[in-house]
Amino acid sequence: xxxxxxxxxxxxxxxxxxxxxxxxxxxxxxxxxxxxxxxxxxxxxxxxxxxxxxxxxxxxxxxxxxxxxxxxxxxxxxxxxxxxxxxxxxxxxxxxxxxxxxxxxxxxxxxxxxxxxxxxxxxxxxxxxxxxxxxxxxxxxxxxxxxxxxxxxxxxxxxxxxxxxxxxxxxxxxxxxxxxxxxxxxxxxxxxxxxxxxxxxxxxxxxxxxxxxxxxxxxxxxxxxxxxxxxxxxxxxxxxxxxxxxxxxxxxxxxxxxxxxxxxxxxxxxxxxxxxxxxxxxxxxxxxxxxxxxxxxxxxxxxxxxxxxxxxxxxxxxxxxxxxxxxxxxxxxxxxxxxxxxxxxxxxxxxxxxxxxxxxxxxxxxxxxxxxxxxxxxxxxxxxxxxxxxxxxxxxxxxxxxxxxxxxxxxxxxxxxxxxxxxxxxxxxxxxxxxxxxxxxxxxxxxxxxxxxxxxxxxxxxxxxxxxxxxxxxxxxxxxxxxxxxxxxxxxxxxxxxxxxxxxxxxxxxxxxxxxxxxxxxxxxxxxxxxxxxxxxxxxxxxxxxxxxxxxxxxxxxxxxxxxxxxxxxxxxxxxxxxxxxxxxxxxxxxxxxxxxxxxxxxxxxxxxxxxxxxxxxxxxxxxxxxxxxxxxxxxxxxxxxxxxxxxxxxxxxxxxxxxxxxxxxxxxxxxxxxxxxxxxxxxxxxxxxxxxxxxxxxxxxxxxxxxxxxxxxxxxxxxxxxxxxxxxxxx
Amino acid sequence: xxxxxxxxxxxxxxxxxxxxxxxxxxxxxxxxxxxxxxxxxxxxxxxxxxxxxxxxxxxxxxxxxxxxxxxxxxxxxxxxxxxxxxxxxxxxxxxxxxxxxxxxxxxxxxx
Amino acid sequence: xxxxxxxxxxxxxxxxxxxxxxxxxxxxxxxxxxxxxxxxxxxxxxxxxxxxxxxxxxxxxxxxxxxxxxxxxxxxxxxxxxxxxxxxxxxxxxxxxxxxxxx
Numbered sequence: 001x002x003x004x005x006x007x008x009x010x011x012x013x014x015x016x017x018x019x020x021x022x023x024x025x026x027x028x029x030x031x032x033x034x035x036x037x038x039x040x041x042x043x044x045x046x047x048x049x050x051x052x053x054x055x056x057x058x059x060x061x062x063x064x065x066x067x068x069x070x071x072x073x074x075x076x077x078x079x080x081x082x083x084x085x086x087x088x089x090x091x092x093x094x095x096x097x098x099x100x101x102x103x104x105x106x107x108x109x110x111x112x113x114x115x116x117x118x119x120x121x122x123x124x125x126x127x128x129x130x131x132x133x134x135x136x137x138x139x140x141x142x143x144x145x146x147x148x149x150x151x152x153x154x155x156x157x158x159x160x161x162x163x164x165x166x167x168x169x170x171x172x173x174x175x176x177x178x179x180x181x182x183x184x185x186x187x188x189x190x191x192x193x194x195x196x197x198x199x200x201x202x203x204x205x206x207x208x209x210x211x212x213x214x215x216x217x218x219x220x221x222x223x224x225x226x227x228x229x230x231x232x233x234x235x236x237x238x239x240x241x242x243x244x245x246x247x248x249x250x251x252x253x254x255x256x257x258x259x260x261x262x263x264x265x266x267x268x269x270x271x272x273x274x275x276x277x278x279x280x281x282x283x284x285x286x287x288x289x290x291x292x293x294x295x296x297x298x299x300x301x302x303x304x305x306x307x308x309x310x311x312x313x314x315x316x317x318x319x320x321x322x323x324x325x326x327x328x329x330x331x332x333x334x335x336x337x338x339x340x341x342x343x344x345x346x347x348x349x350x351x352x353x354x355x356x357x358x359x360x361x362x363x364x365x366x367x368x369x370x371x372x373x374x375x376x377x378x379x380x381x382x383x384x385x386x387x388x389x390x391x392x393x394x395x396x397x398x399x400x401x402x403x404x405x406x407x408x409x410x411x412x413x414x415x416x417x418x419x420x421x422x423x424x425x426x427x428x429x430x431x432x433x434x435x436x437x438x439x440x441x442x443x444x445x446x447x448x449x450x451x452x453x454x455x456x457x458x459x460x461x462x463x464x465x466x467x468x469x470x471x472x473x474x475x476x477x478x479x480x481x482x483x484x485x486x487x488x489x490x491x492x493x494x495x496x497x498x499x500x501x502x503x504x505x506x507x508x509x510x511x512x513x514x515x516x517x518x519x520x521x522x523x524x525x526x527x528x529x530x531x532x533x534x535x536x537x538x539x540x541x542x543x544x545x546x547x548x549x550x551x552x553x554x555x556x557x558x559x560x561x562x563x564x565x566x567x568x569x570x571x572x573x574x575x576x577x578x579x580x581x582x583x584x585x586x587x588x589x590x591x592x593x594x595x596x597x598x599x600x601x602x603x604x605x606x607x608x609x610x611x612x613x614x615x616x617x618x619x620x621x622x623x624x625x626x627x628x629x630x631x632x633x634x635x636x637x638x639x640x641x642x643x644x645x646x647x648x649x650x651x652x653x654x655x656x657x658x659x660x661x662x663x664x665x666x667x668x669x670x671x672x673x674x675x676x677x678x679x680x681x682x683x684x685x686x687x688x689x690x691x692x693x694x695x696x697x698x699x700x701x702x703x704x705x706x707x708x709x710x711x712x713x714x715x716x717x718x719x720x721x722x723x724x725x726x727x728x729x730x731x732x
Numbered sequence: 733x734x735x736x737x738x739x740x741x742x743x744x745x746x747x748x749x750x751x752x753x754x755x756x757x758x759x760x761x762x763x764x765x766x767x768x769x770x771x772x773x774x775x776x777x778x779x780x781x782x783x784x785x786x787x788x789x790x791x792x793x794x795x796x797x798x799x800x801x802x803x804x805x806x807x808x809x810x811x812x813x814x815x816x817x818x819x820x821x822x823x824x825x826x827x828x829x830x831x832x833x834x835x836x837x838x839x840x841x842x843x
Numbered sequence: 844x845x846x847x848x849x850x851x852x853x854x855x856x857x858x859x860x861x862x863x864x865x866x867x868x869x870x871x872x873x874x875x876x877x878x879x880x881x882x883x884x885x886x887x888x889x890x891x892x893x894x895x896x897x898x899x900x901x902x903x904x905x906x907x908x909x910x911x912x913x914x915x916x917x918x919x920x921x922x923x924x925x926x927x928x929x930x931x932x933x934x935x936x937x938x939x940x941x942x943x944x945x946x
Binding site: 734755 | 854855856857858859873932933
Binding site: 039042044045046047048049050053054057108109111112115116118119122 | 761764765772780781782
């Protein structure tokens with residue numbers, strides 16, 4: 001019989017044969033009142049549920065519901081008053097236990113009373129808008145017992161005292177605590193909040209305010225964080241054991257505010273133990289703790305991130321600006337990589353790979369790497385070093401790891417075109433001198449660059465590889481076609497496509513006559529198979545192996561550059577020659593010649609020539625002799641090889657100029673592309689667009705852009721608007 | 733069948749009906765009698781006396797309990813849909829002369 | 844639940860839940876604890892016809908349907924079974940209060 005259904009008709013009450021006795025109500029109520037007493041006195045076993053239910057049922061039917069209800073209120077109230085007194089008189093420790101016991105009793109009694117008065121709950125109470133029996137029982141308990149003047153404050157203080165004792169390390173009866181808190185919650189959320197939670201939070205705020213003050217004065221940062229973390233976990237655990245789950249967020253907020261938010265800056269900057277010290281010393285655990293705690297307060301992670309960023313920038317700046325570091329490019333780059341590894345590891349181990357930290361780290365690197373204009377050159381030199389010798393005996397996967405790291409640094413570079421320039425030079429030298437260790441590694445890096453920057457960036461580099469392959473085939477073909485090579489020197493030619501290689505126009509030197517024959521044969525062969533091509537010798541880039549016999553008959557094989565070879569061959573027919581004579585005979589540019597003579601005569605252990613006077617510098621009338629007394633413990637002697645080294649200042653300037661020259665057409669092309677699609681655009685927007693288009697290669701200088709625009713105006717690609725001089729028009 | 737799974741319902745005239753507790757508890761009133769904490773006499777002895785319900789009605793009510801378990805876990809005897817109940821195959825048969833008294837007993841038993 | 848039958852003896856009625864395929868013996872076993880008598884001391888009879896139900900046959904076989912009334916007799920001290928005895932109530936009176944039917 002679901003009472004929620006509203007009936008449209010009244011059902012006649014169950015038949016009763018009782019004649020309406022004037023004292024009927026009083027007598028019936030007495031039976032029920034007695035039963036309620038018995039229930040509270042744990043004496044219910046003799047009672048008949050049916051009889052009590054029937055009596056209550058009949059009272060309601062006979063319109064004595066009001067009497068039944070008020071009788072219940074009176075009787076229950078008087079029982080609760082007795083109970084309240086017994087609780088109040090409980091001394092010390094047993095106060096809570098007594099309260100709990102009586103609460104359990106009351107709950108049970110309440111349930112029984114509600115069951116026998118169910119008919120009243122179903123019919124009389126809804127129609128007279130009274131409080132249902134169960135709720136009534138809770139309200140009376142709240143008003144009579146919990147809010148009794150002697151209990152209310154005592155209960156609150158007892159609970160708070162227990163919490164305090166637990167915080168101080170004592171073991172308390174959590175089960176009892178949980179029951180009492182549960183009681184407050186059963187009485188309604190507002191009772192829990194007003195009688196307990198509110199006070200609990202404010203007492204806790206005080207407690208943690210004082211405690212954090214004490215800790216901050218006595219602990220270092222790491223210890224403080226440990227303590228704060230422990231406190232936070234304790235509070236979370238406390239909630240799970242005996243408080244309303246909804247209190248967790250509130251109490252953790254209190255701990256976070258008092259222990260972290262209030263001391264955030266002090267902690268981060270703590271002398272000798274703050275964030276910077278943790279970073280320097282790789283304190284992963286402490287850093288992880290700082291991260292997870294600071295994350296809980298609004299600006300916590302920003303504070304951590306900002307300090308880290310500033311410190312990384314500072315460290316990086318010192319590194320790239322240190323003149324000491326500029327001496328060894330490989331070491332310079334290795335230090336950058338180590339720095340990156342260090343912080344990657346910290347972000348991984350301690351900052352849960354937080355994206356915002358990764359981004360901050362990347363932008364820091366980008367910032368300081370570009371502070372040093374030579375970074376692109378050095379990174380290329382690092383690769384050169386690794387590909388020349390550094391990868392020997394290293395597994396393929398490790399090669400990939402090194403190359404990936406290099407690519408990461410490459411990504412930070414703003415002047416990617418400068419890197420390309422150097423990379424091309426270094427690669428050319430590696431290829432031509434046959435010094436590259438692993439073709440696979442070379443190609444792998446090219447693929448990475450291509451992925452990063454696109455086809456145009458690497459097409460010339462790939463052209464270099466193609467030339468190498470083609471040249472090998474050409475040489476095979478050449479020797480196969482020569483029936484009679486005789487004892488002429490063996491020649492290896494690399495045919496380099498103009499434009500793909502970093503060749504510079506240089507005057508051709510005079511090759512020794514011994515070589516001219518075979519060179520001519522090759523030229524004839526090559527032009528015979530390739531119509532309409534031009535060949536010119538890049539004598540500044542080649543190498544030669546010479547067999548030389550010295551004074552006491554000992555033989556050595558000398559590995560020299562083409563220039564050095566030309567010089568040495570002169571001494572087959574002359575005993576002494578001056579610098580000037582050599583210059584005239586070979587046609588080598590004087591600067592190159594001086595360097596070449598220096599390496600032949602002035603380097604200890606490699607001095608196959610002697611010089612007069614015996615000074616380090618070369619003057620034009622210095623005289624050179626064949627060094628009969630030359631000795632070396634090696635059979636093969638390598639002289640003045642073409643190892644790539646960091647550029648000297650003038651060379652560097654020269655490269656820069658070439659880069660700037662190369663940028664001009666790229667900037668112009670970008671301007672034309674933009675103007676062709678936009679037709680008209682003002683100056684600032686052109687600069688912005690050009691910068692955007694080119695930023696994957698380099699950061700164009702606005703002044704240069706302006707000059708290029710002017711040049712395009714001169715050449716009538718663009719014109720200025722007649723009214724608005726800042727506006728440009730595209731002229732098709 | 734085990735005794736503790738049944739309850740004995742006794743009519744005004746002292747007739748006894750032994751029914752499954754599960755069936756009897758279709759009545760919310762009997763349900764409370766048998767489950768209320770503490771121990772009322774009914775729960776201890778496993779029997780309930782209804783001095784104001786006649787034998788015929790009590791038997792009819794017991795039949796209703798079983799009918800309810802069989803067919804109508806959600807139909808409410810004491811309501812308009814009593815008419816609906818008297819529908820097709822699952823009809824619970826009520827003799828017209830019993831109707832009134834049955835309704836009153838149902839109200840009492842909160843069935 | 845498939846069905847139930849009402850087993851009556853004197854002033855007592857047992858409501859027994861069962862299936863049409865249950866054998867009479869199974870019904871007796873269900874009654875065993877309630878009536879405090881072993882199965883072989885019980886006899887089940889259809890009161891209208893006096894037909895004694897056989898242990899080995901099913902309810903359906905013997906046309907015992909849902910809500911059917913079956914009489915129970917027990918073995919007496921002299922080893923004989925008692926007569927069928929179902930007491931009928933005499934409680935229902937036709938006279939209804941006039942105002943009882945106001946709905």
